[in-house]
Amino acid sequence: MSTTPAAGATAVPPLFQGLFDDAAVFPPGNLPVAEAVPAHRAHRAAPYADAVGPLLCGAGRLGELAAAADAAGGTAADGTGPRLRVGLVLPGGSSELGPALTAAAPFAVAGVELATRDAHEAVAALDLLLPPDVPAAVELPRELLRGDGLEEVLDVLVDSPYRAKFRTGGVVAGAFPDEAEVAGFLTGCAQRGLPYKCTAGLHHAVRHTDPATGFEHHGFLNVLLAAAETDPKAAAEILAERSGAVLAEAVRALTDRQVTVIRNSFTAFGTCSIAEPLDDLAALGLLSPALTPQEDR
Template identity: 75%
Template sequence: MNTLPPGGVIPELFHGLFDDAAVFPPGNLPVVDAVPAHRLHRAAWYAEAVGPLLCGAGRLGELAAAVANSPETATAQGRASGADGAVAAGGRPLKVGLVLPGGSTELAPALAAAAPFELAGVELATRDAAEAVAALDRLLPPDVPAAVELPRELLRGDGLDAVLDVLVDSPYRAKFRTGGLVAEAFPDEDELASFLTGCARRGLPYKCTAGLHNAVRHTDPETGFEHHGFLNVLLAAQETDRTAAAAVLAERDGEALAKAARALTDHQITVIRNSFTAFGTCSIAEPLGDLAALGLLSSPSPLHQEDR
């Protein structure tokens, strides 16, 4: 049975789960502010929970300038003459996840523009999974992981199986959008469960994006949008039956979800995280705060505004 670690240690269930999407909506943090904020995350006690800084292809130049002009880079360059302008504090390149909403035509120029950074992954949006896989096979360095996202309307009915069958024969993950700026951007439990169980039956890993800032499923009191909880998704990731997965996704009792998370075995955690690898969140502090409130995380110090 999984037991909680001592304060300040990130449980294995949450390692690398939170990709830093601070510059994307609804957070929209300016790139010049996102760079030092990400560095703080990477140096904090919860760093093991934090993935790369996500950046759209069109903002890589802005990101490089923000890194080059930051005080930490100046200090690093002072210690190592000739260091590249996109290094992070300590002289290491900034770890970046490349988001390509424009499809495979963006891939080659974006890879070139991302050369100064440590490329942690590529997320490629497309309407043709086979074409995207072919482009990634041709252009992506073999040590860089990638995820392929198709519009949700193409993943309904037989379309879902067709897309997942293409991806399962490739080295790439699937990516699924779980929210957005309008109510229609949020899939219901059955739609998300179909995706999760379709991936689970194939052993296909995936990541999610948008709308998962909180641990537990809830209705946003300001917008009325129905948000999935990332803890719901984690627990549903081990299911291969769509009805069972949908029931887990629909659960709104945080204590019940926390109890289920505590009861996970090491094997179950491995299965879950081999399936659900990460999600993009514009706040790092918010999901961590939710986990602490549920007793699934013990922090050595409060999460302050600068951690957001």
């Protein structure tokens, strides 16, 4: 299958192409911007580049990012280097959108992630200000996505050009939703044909308990396999699976059509480590070791 590398294969399987947005500067990684830019450029030049999405940057750090990009080889603004593909993360809501788009002029804006408490207001702001070729995702606080709130938000977004965004972890235990909550979001999107991205807590392929913090982390393979489900109970069961062998076998059994359906739903997630998810896939036999960062081999 296309999801399993043949011996010596060096192509990133379609299931994982563009899946890993580079969130190196965000917690818990917190890589300095001056280090994140050359590291991202190295990822984009590596054999596994097809797996890597844009470099994510918060609205308040775009000036710092431009300076780091100049120091690391130039930006489009000075004409000396390739345009850095950047995803704009706007935690402050729609008021940040216009200034961030202006500040991001030196970069190739690959997407916008807008946090808000009002989906209608966010959609209106994006409709007004966002260039038509730039995709966007809208994130609401999890407390507003419970009960009827989830249905209302998803109904707003499904009538717009924009994706949903869901937070699957963080730096405190309460930031990690349980299987039922994630399943409700995934299946609500699947029922509507609404694409989404996830962020935080998905560095590893398989659901696990972090031995250092005790936090329950969802696995990105669990989320991928649950993405096509429309039944919350079935999705929750997949999200709860802790066997890498079971998940890897399920991935190998996917048809090309199923892979397309999954990735049309679950488009990407932010990870502060590009190496960890790639190494996990290689360990499970789902990615050629040649497609993992050299320093980790």
